[in-house]
Amino acid sequence: MSGTSAALQPPAGAVKPVRHPDAPAPGELLGAHYEHCFGCGGGQSHGLHLEARAGEGVTVTAEFVVQAAHQGAPGLAHGGVLATALDETLGSLNWLLRTIAVTGRLETDFARPVPVGTTLHLEAEVTAVAGRKIYSTATGRIGGPSGPVAVRADALFVEVDVKHFVEHGRQAEIDAAMSDPDQVRRTRAFEVNP
Numbered sequence: 001m002s003g004t005s006a007a008l009q010p011p012a013g014a015v016k017p018v019r020h021p022d023a024p025a026p027g028e029l030l031g032a033h034y035e036h037c038f039g040c041g042g043g044q045s046h047g048l049h050l051e052a053r054a055g056e057g058v059t060v061t062a063e064f065v066v067q068a069a070h071q072g073a074p075g076l077a078h079g080g081v082l083a084t085a086l087d088e089t090l091g092s093l094n095w096l097l098r099t100i101a102v103t104g105r106l107e108t109d110f111a112r113p114v115p116v117g118t119t120l121h122l123e124a125e126v127t128a129v130a131g132r133k134i135y136s137t138a139t140g141r142i143g144g145p146s147g148p149v150a151v152r153a154d155a156l157f158v159e160v161d162v163k164h165f166v167e168h169g170r171q172a173e174i175d176a177a178m179s180d181p182d183q184v185r186r187t188r189a190f191e192v193n194p
């Protein structure tokens, strides 16, 4: 079962998501939203290095190879790391909406153990939008993109202003991000709403 809690049921009046006209084309790699992101950044040696790709509509696909640093039980991925992979994949959907949003709620099902060395094939889509609330769902499959579902999640992301990060982040990292032209360009790409 998944997505059963009332908090993840879109309210009456929710609408279908609209892909932003300047969204990356289907098939395009999205790249990291922040170099030091544990999910997608290249600057975290034990991070997930998850690579997400734009799909059709408001969908993405992503891959994550489970490393020894990601174990919970011997030779098996830690559930929290798998939840992170789902969260990161769901978060990358915001590239297609060109909206900055953070995870408010994430409900995860763990259906099969995931051994170290496995490639987790993820796919995610936005199912509904209600004001600042973005409803989405994701699956992670093993053994190939059409293999059995090992993990799945339903989520509610909440749209925020870039001020959210500037006000809450530690000053040293905020200063470094704001003085990095590439980071500023990437963040601005989200600020233009339809």
Ligand SMILES: CCCCC/C=C\C/C=C\C/C=C\C/C=C\CCCC(=O)SCCNC(=O)CCNC(=O)[C@H](O)C(C)(C)COP(=O)(O)OP(=O)(O)OC[C@H]1O[C@@H](n2cnc3c(N)ncnc32)[C@H](O)[C@@H]1OP(=O)(O)O
Residues within 6 Å of the ligand: 007, 033, 034, 039, 087, 088, 091, 092, 100, 101, 102, 103, 104, 105, 131, 132, 133, 156, 158, 160, 162, 165, 166, 174, 177, 178, 183, 184, 186, 187, 190
């Ligand atoms: C140039 C320097 C800047 C550098 C920035 C760098 C990059 C920026 C670009 C992109 C990065 C974007 C995101 C990161 C991407 C990927 C990482 C994966 C995603 C994450 O890992 S991200 C981290 C984990 N995440 C958090 O760190 C959030 C902590 N949290 C909060 O910051 C607040 O909690 C917030 C903002 C969520 C809401 O606060 P708020 O005050 O803005 O709004 P409010 O509470 O009014 O909620 C509005 C409506 O959402 C409903 N709602 C809220 N929460 C709910 C819940 N849990 N369940 C059910 N409904 C919920 C309310 O019920 C209401 O609904 P209604 O409108 O119907 O009343």
